[in-house]
Amino acid sequence: MIPGKDVKVGKSDSPKEKYGAFALFDTEHFIRRILKNWYWFVFMLFFGYAISWVYSKYYAQNVFASDISLSTSNNTASFLQPTQASQSINFIWGQNGNQDGIFLKKMLLSRSHNEFLVKELDLFVNYSTKGLIKSTYLDKDDSPVFLQIDKKHLQQTHYPITLLPKGGGAYEVILPEEGESTNLYSYEGESFQNINAYTRPANKIIRINEWYNSPNLRFRLLPNPVTPKIKLDNIIINLSTVNESVNEIVSTINVDFDKEINSIMVITKKGYNLNSTVNFLNKSVAELQKKRLADKNIVNKNTELYLQGNLNNIRKKLDSSAAVLNYLKTSEKLYNIKDRDEKSLERIKDLEAKKADLVSKISSLNNIKNTLESQNFDKMIGTNAAGFEDGLFSASVTELKALYTKRSEMALIYKPNSEPMKEVNRLINESKMGASGSLRNYYAKYYDEINKIDREVAEANADLSAYPEKERKYLDAERGYNMIESTYNSLLGRQNETQMRMATNQSDVTVIDPAKNLGQHPISPNIKLAKIGIISGMLLLPVLFILIGEVLDNKVRNIKELLNATKIPLLGVIGNNNNENMLTVLEQPKSSVSEAFRGIRANMRFLMDHEAENGKGKVILITSSIGGEGKTYISINLASVVGLSDKKTILLGMDLRKPKIFGDFKIDNKYGISNYLTGEVDIDQIINKTKIPNLDVATSGPIPPNPSELLMSQRNIKFIEELKEKYDFIIIDSPPAGLVADSYELMKYSDANLYVVRHEYTEKYMLKMITEKYHNNEINHLGLIYNDYTTKQGYGYGYGYGYGYGYGYGYFDEDKTYKEPLLIRIRNKVQTMFNKK
Numbered sequence: 001m002i003p004g005k006d007v008k009v010g011k012s013d014s015p016k017e018k019y020g021a022f023a024l025f026d027t028e029h030f031i032r033r034i035l036k037n038w039y040w041f042v043f044m045l046f047f048g049y050a051i052s053w054v055y056s057k058y059y060a061q062n063v064f065a066s067d068i069s070l071s072t073s074n075n076t077a078s079f080l081q082p083t084q085a086s087q088s089i090n091f092i093w094g095q096n097g098n099q100d101g102i103f104l105k106k107m108l109l110s111r112s113h114n115e116f117l118v119k120e121l122d123l124f125v126n127y128s129t130k131g132l133i134k135s136t137y138l139d140k141d142d143s144p145v146f147l148q149i150d151k152k153h154l155q156q157t158h159y160p161i162t163l164l165p166k167g168g169g170a171y172e173v174i175l176p177e178e179g180e181s182t183n184l185y186s187y188e189g190e191s192f193q194n195i196n197a198y199t200r201p202a203n204k205i206i207r208i209n210e211w212y213n214s215p216n217l218r219f220r221l222l223p224n225p226v227t228p229k230i231k232l233d234n235i236i237i238n239l240s241t242v243n244e245s246v247n248e249i250v251s252t253i254n255v256d257f258d259k260e261i262n263s264i265m266v267i268t269k270k271g272y273n274l275n276s277t278v279n280f281l282n283k284s285v286a287e288l289q290k291k292r293l294a295d296k297n298i299v300n301k302n303t304e305l306y307l308q309g310n311l312n313n314i315r316k317k318l319d320s321s322a323a324v325l326n327y328l329k330t331s332e333k334l335y336n337i338k339d340r341d342e343k344s345l346e347r348i349k350d351l352e353a354k355k356a357d358l359v360s361k362i363s364s365l366n367n368i369k370n371t372l373e374s375q376n377f378d379k380m381i382g383t384n385a386a387g388f389e390d391g392l393f394s395a396s397v398t399e400l401k402a403l404y405t406k407r408s409e410m411a412l413i414y415k416p417n418s419e420p421m422k423e424v425n426r427l428i429n430e431s432k433m434g435a436s437g438s439l440r441n442y443y444a445k446y447y448d449e450i451n452k453i454d455r456e457v458a459e460a461n462a463d464l465s466a467y468p469e470k471e472r473k474y475l476d477a478e479r480g481y482n483m484i485e486s487t488y489n490s491l492l493g494r495q496n497e498t499q500m501r502m503a504t505n506q507s508d509v510t511v512i513d514p515a516k517n518l519g520q521h522p523i524s525p526n527i528k529l530a531k532i533g534i535i536s537g538m539l540l541l542p543v544l545f546i547l548i549g550e551v552l553d554n555k556v557r558n559i560k561e562l563l564n565a566t567k568i569p570l571l572g573v574i575g576n577n578n579n580e581n582m583l584t585v586l587e588q589p590k591s592s593v594s595e596a597f598r599g600i601r602a603n604m605r606f607l608m609d610h611e612a613e614n615g616k617g618k619v620i621l622i623t624s625s626i627g628g629e630g631k632t633y634i635s636i637n638l639a640s641v642v643g644l645s646d647k648k649t650i651l652l653g654m655d656l657r658k659p660k661i662f663g664d665f666k667i668d669n670k671y672g673i674s675n676y677l678t679g680e681v682d683i684d685q686i687i688n689k690t691k692i693p694n695l696d697v698a699t700s701g702p703i704p705p706n707p708s709e710l711l712m713s714q715r716n717i718k719f720i721e722e723l724k725e726k727y728d729f730i731i732i733d734s735p736p737a738g739l740v741a742d743s744y745e746l747m748k749y750s751d752a753n754l755y756v757v758r759h760e761y762t763e764k765y766m767l768k769m770i771t772e773k774y775h776n777n778e779i780n781h782l783g784l785i786y787n788d789y790t791t792k793q794g795y796g797y798g799y800g801y802g803y804g805y806g807y808g809y810g811y812f813d814e815d816k817t818y819k820e821p822l823l824i825r826i827r828n829k830v831q832t833m834f835n836k837k
Contacts, residue, residue: 022556022565022764029557030550040542048538052531058133060530062522064274068281068515070265072101072508101265104509105255107288108267114246117284124187124245125149126238135236137272139279142228145171145208145221147237153218154184154193155239161217163235169208171221175201184216190242249280264512274517281515289507300502303382306367307495310360314488321481348457352479353486355453358446360487361387365446369439372432377401384501385494386442393438400431556762559786565764566771569607571754571783572600574634576790582633582664585640586692597641600754600785604638607752607781617648617724620731621750622785625738625766629758630787632660635733638754643695647728650687650696654746655735656707659700665690672701676719677710683722696727707735711742720749738766744779753782759789 034041107113118124125147127138140146145163149155159181162174182195201214211220240248252271258264267285269277364386371380380397383390407424414421556562563570575593577584585594608618622638624631632655639651653661654673662669667688675681676698686698704710723730732750737743747753755770773779 022561025551026558026561030546033546033550034543037542037546041539044538044542045535048535049531051538052534055530055534056527060525060527061134061137061272063270063272063524064277064520065268065270065523066274066277066281066515066517066520067266067268067513068285069512070104070267070285071510071512072104072263072265101257101263104265104288104292107291108255108284109250109253111246111250113284113288113291114249115242117280117287118242118245118249120287121280121283122146122148123249123280124240124242126240128236128238129232129234130236137276138232138235139273139275141224141226141275141279142230142232142273143235144224144228144232145235146224147219148222149187149239150211150218150220151187154186154195154216155218156181156216157185157239157241157244159216159239161219161237161239163221163237165232165234166205169223170205171207172203172205173212174203175214175217180216185239185241187242269515270523274520278515278517285509285511285514289509289511292509293505293507296505296508297502298378299380299382300498300505302379303385303498304495304502306364306381307385307491307498310363311488311491311495314484314491318481318484318488321477321484324477324481348479349482351453351457352483353490355450355457356483356487357387357490358450358453360490361385362443362446365439365442369436372397372400372435372439375404382498384497387494388442390438393435396431396435396438400428400435403428403431554764555760556757556764556767557760559789562757562767562784562786566767566774566784568755568771568774569783571603571607571785572596573786573789574600574630576788577633582636583640584633585637585644594637594641597637600638601641601645604752604754604783607783609751609781617727618729618751619720619724619749620729620752620754621734621743621746622732622754622756623734623737623743624756624758625762625770626736627658627739629736629756629762631655631736631756632733634754634756634785634787635731636661636664639695639697639729639731640692642729642731643690643692646694648694648726649729649731650698650723650727651731651733652698652723653700653733654711654742655733656700656704656710657735657740659703661697661733662699665697667697667699669699669701672699673719674701674704674707674710676701677713677715678704679715683719708740708742711735712745717749737770744773747779751781753779754785755782756785756787758787761788 122140125140127140127143128135129138130136144165147161159179160176164172164174166172178200180198180200182197183192184195185192195215198215201216204212206212206221208221208223211218252269254268254270256266256268258266267281269281271277271280364381367381368383368386371377377397383393403424407421407428410420410424559570559573574596577593579587581587584591585597588594604620620638622631622635632653635651639649643649651661652673653659656674659669659672661667662672665688671681672686676683676686686701688697688699690697710716720730732746734743734746737755757767770779770782774782
């Protein structure tokens with residue numbers, strides 16, 4: 001934003017526009033910093049890869065998963081198992097129609113089932129082995145020996161027992177150096193008990209089947225009947241409580257149902273050892289099958305016991321009836337009745353056999369009815385004992401059992417008159433009515449058949465009325481015996497059916513695919529993702545540090561942002577000064593920095609009010625925010641370049657608090673402007689000649705006690721006016737405007753004001769005051785000089801900014817030692833390759 005001849009330098013007409021507000025984040029500078037620090041990213045890339053390799057090799061603990069699929073279809077009705085007919089309880093339970101599968105799922109995840117497995121398989125004994133860094137979990141079968149604890153002895157849990165093989169079936173037992181506890185666990189009572197203090201048990205060598213005894217441990221080693229494939233240098237064994245083992249197992253089991261066939265169940269087990277998960281699943285399902293088969297046989301066993309009891313009673317009656325019949329045969333000699341109506345007798349025998357069977361069935365119905373009313377479902381007998389198979393009745397009983405159980409659970413939460421309790425009671429009444437209705441139908445059916453038989457028997461008895469009394473007595477005894485015998489045979493037949501059912505019964509849980517070790521890959525951790533995460537995290541660290549530094553950094557680093565924020569004209573950009581002193585223009589006239597000052601000299605005239613030209617010299621004031629930004633350096637070299645252009649110039653060191661100019665020009669600072677303003681010397685005594693004919697210098701002189709009063713005095717104003725009569729340009733090196741107000745007072749008498757901003761040094765907030773004053777018309781004829789700018793792009797920012805800091809084209813002295821950056825060389829090489837014809 002350099003003013004040109006045809007461009008009027010003005011201010012924005014918008015009073016609401018904010019000036020001096022810089023962007024919080026400079027994206028361009030952020031990207032440049034990232035590119036500049038590329039080596040950190042390369043280092044962090046290799047460092048992250050090394051960390052990820054060590055993690056995956058030595059620290060990542062693999063988690064495996066195996067699964068087993070089952071069919072849970074139920075083809076036989078059972079009072080103790082849920083069936084597909086149990087639909088009405090879905091209102092309360094909020095479950096789908098697969099009640100049998102849900103029941104099995106609850107069993108698999110139940111504490112009782114898994115506690116049985118923990119105790120049966122000694123899953124509270126945990127095996128592992130340790131290498132140089134990493135510990136690896138083992139399956140029990142991976143160990144050459146099994147540890148068997150004495151459950152009657154108190155044991156210390158979470159106390160690692162290390163076994164070192166010594167050959168010949170001997171193992172050295174090594175216990176931790178510390179950590180022995182007096183709070184020991186009882187596997188019989190499943191509780192902790194305290195014992196007296198004791199000294200640490202010593203390490204000991206024991207052999208197979210030899211008991212190891214200590215106050216906190218008692219165990220022995222049993223040989224593994226199968227030789228493990230892996231030879232272990234050590235075996236580490238930890239004991240855990242039964243409760244901990246059960247909770248750990250339940251937390252690693254997941255049960256799902258097939259989306260298409262909901263009677264197919266898939267059970268998944270996670271663990272640190274694949275063989276352990278496989279063995280557990282197969283054993284768990286095997287025990288589940290046994291339990292389910294036992295549940296199915298409970299009703300059959302109840303039925304068998306019931307029938308056996310009736311058979312025993314009928315047997316006694318049969319024996320008694322046979323005794324009576326034999327007595328009549330022997331004593332009354334009635335075994336050979338003349339003219340017997342065998343046809344009628346045979347008909348009566350068949351009818352009474354049917355009646356006896358019906359009476360037995362009604363007795364079984366009474367038993368089922370009483371069991372239903374007493375809610376003692378575990379004593380329920382099968383409906384086959386009553387002579388019928390009714391799936392709806394069995395479903396009603398199963399549903400009723402489930403509803404009673406659910407009501408007991410809900411009673412702990414809800415009040416008796418609450419809506420959920422009313423609903424479950426309604427469902428119970430509906431199920432009871434359904435079950436009772438089925439029984440009434442069978443009662444009515446059996447009684448109707450009995451009444452029909454009684455009528456037919458009465459008709460048949462009419463044909464026997466002609467027999468004498470003794471003969472009728474014998475026939476009645478024979479009929480009684482036949483009826484009891486028929487009842488006995490009927491019960492015996494139903495007992496045989498029940499026993500056959502028990503013998504051929506199978507579990508309704510069928511394994512489709514057993515769990516197997518197929519070399520499955522671990523499901524976690526995701527090593528590839530972990531590596532990506534670690535490497536990405538390492539690469540993000542330098543980005544984060546650079547980002548934090550960028551956000552916290554409040555220094556001016558971007559020329560474009562500076563101009564957008566201040567809206568103040570930029571007169572030129574000065575590159576980095578490599579000279580030992582500040583006389584760059586004099587000692588390095590062909591340098592790019594010297595050329596930049598010539599550009600500023602040319603642009604400076606656009607700030608001045610040419611209409612006010614009256615033949616007097618122009619006053620150029622140079623200031624900055626704080627010290628160290630290079631205003632004295634700019635003043636010296638700008639005065640030098642103006643003096644070299646055949647313009648009579650004087651440089652005034654008016655920074656009375658911090659004199660600097662005299663050193664570079666090798667001038668004695670004994671007398672200076674401060675002495676003149678106090679009246680100690682006259683003007684000729686403070687003006688010093690330099691080796692540039694047209695350049696004079698007036699140094700600051702000794703530091704006065706009242707610099708502000710001197711600079712704002714009328715004597716100083718007259719001093720400047722007098723110099724304007726003698727010189728073409730008066731260059732004033734004034735105090736920093738961001739620290740004292742002296743410069744603002746002097747700006748009232750200047751024709752052009754140059755404000756120095758130093759690259760990566762000037763704080764952004766320091767520019768707010770000068771910007772506001774400029775746009776509030778408190779300061780006029782203001783221009784910026786951007787100092788100490790360095791770049792490695794290999795080309796200048798632009799001639800309009802004073803040439804300033806571009807190398808590589810042979811124009812300046814710096815080109816002799818200039819070397820293009822690597823990225824520029826690569827870019828130029830690529831461009832050359834593509835431009836070849």
